[in-house]
Amino acid sequence: MRIGLLTGGGDCPGLNAAIRAVTRLGRLAGDEVIGYAHGLRGLAEGDGHVLTADETRGILQSGGTILHTARFHPDEHPGGTEAVLATVARDRLDGVIVLGGDGTLSAASRLARHGLPVVGIPKTIDNDVTGTARCIGFDTAVATVADAVDRVHTTGESHDRLMVVEVMGRTVGWLAVAAGIAAGADALCVPEEPVALPLLAKALLRRHEEGATSSVVVVAEGAVLLGGDPATGSPGAQVTATLASATGFEARLTVLGHVQRGGPPTPTDRLLATALGDAALRAAHAGRFATLAAAVDDGIGLVPLERVEGGARPVPPDLLALAGRLTVG
Numbered sequence: 001m002r003i004g005l006l007t008g009g010g011d012c013p014g015l016n017a018a019i020r021a022v023t024r025l026g027r028l029a030g031d032e033v034i035g036y037a038h039g040l041r042g043l044a045e046g047d048g049h050v051l052t053a054d055e056t057r058g059i060l061q062s063g064g065t066i067l068h069t070a071r072f073h074p075d076e077h078p079g080g081t082e083a084v085l086a087t088v089a090r091d092r093l094d095g096v097i098v099l100g101g102d103g104t105l106s107a108a109s110r111l112a113r114h115g116l117p118v119v120g121i122p123k124t125i126d127n128d129v130t131g132t133a134r135c136i137g138f139d140t141a142v143a144t145v146a147d148a149v150d151r152v153h154t155t156g157e158s159h160d161r162l163m164v165v166e167v168m169g170r171t172v173g174w175l176a177v178a179a180g181i182a183a184g185a186d187a188l189c190v191p192e193e194p195v196a197l198p199l200l201a202k203a204l205l206r207r208h209e210e211g212a213t214s215s216v217v218v219v220a221e222g223a224v225l226l227g228g229d230p231a232t233g234s235p236g237a238q239v240t241a242t243l244a245s246a247t248g249f250e251a252r253l254t255v256l257g258h259v260q261r262g263g264p265p266t267p268t269d270r271l272l273a274t275a276l277g278d279a280a281l282r283a284a285h286a287g288r289f290a291t292l293a294a295a296v297d298d299g300i301g302l303v304p305l306e307r308v309e310g311g312a313r314p315v316p317p318d319l320l321a322l323a324g325r326l327t328v329g
């Protein structure tokens with residue numbers, strides 16, 4: 001078969017592991033794998049080439065994507081859908097495997113309705129793609145954030161400070177909750193549950209009256225804050241300014257930014273990327289298009305791709321409740 005392959009949306013660790021798996025396993029099955037640069041834009045522009053063994057050797061451990069990426073949704077551009085279908089015909093593609101977050105995968109799902117033979121693979125540090133329990137890149141990002149919070153803890157303790165760490169995650173709090181629990185954050189602000197900052201300030205004061213000399217607050221970039229002043233800046237900046245003035249504690253803000261998306265994937269992400277790459281390739285061989293290779297209850301499975309169009313997947317209530325019992329506020 002001739003299989004197209006691309007990575008779209010924000011990058012994350014583990015993309016290269018999936019590219020390697022699809023290319024290697026495809027070659028073993030007698031396929032030619034054509035990699036398209038810069039996501040769906042490359043597919044629309046016909047910017048592809050046959051991936052060689054040399055190109056995909058030694059990339060399992062590397063962050064980023066050798067195919068490069070872009071946020072591009074063909075149907076939002078005049079003639080974009082037709083351009084994608086023209087590339088598929090010109091390059092005689094039997095199937096296309098798209099690695100994306102919910103933006104790229106939703107665009108791929110809409111293209112499927114226009115006849116694109118596509119299989120999706122979920123990847124994003126936000127872990128918010130509907131239809132899968134896990135996304136490539138999340139495990140690595142949790143490890144990066146947890147490590148950062150560990151480090152912030154020790155300097156905060158030394159200086160008796162209130163330390164605020166702002167993390168990515170777009171409209172959901174997966175990263176904040178997972179890393180917050182793993183690193184023992186003292187308070188969390190996430191989009192799933194609005195946070196009243198005056199109440200959080202009181203809870204932190206109580207914590208310090210009871211003996212704590214420093215606290216770490218992890219704030220998701222999409223946190224919903226009540227009582228913050230948007231003029232002070234990002235959610236992390238608002239939390240820092242509001243809590244500092246309400247508690248009198250000396251406070252410092254750390255915005256982790258794109259550090260969270262870089263670096264080598266963890267073994268867990270490499271394994272997930274390899275298994276999802278294998279599942280997507282097998283789906284293409286079986287002609288099971290308009291599907292998503294996904295982490296499901298009992299391992300790896302295929303779910304209808306259109307499920308990704310259902311919006312971002314929030315942190316489930318039981319995990320939020322656990323986080324709530326371990327933190328103040």
Ligand code: F6P
Binds near residue numbers: 010101124125169221
């Ligand atoms: O979707 C992944 C993500 O890292 C989000 O957590 C973040 O809001 C966004 O991408 C940042 O995008 P950019 O790299 O375009 O600034």
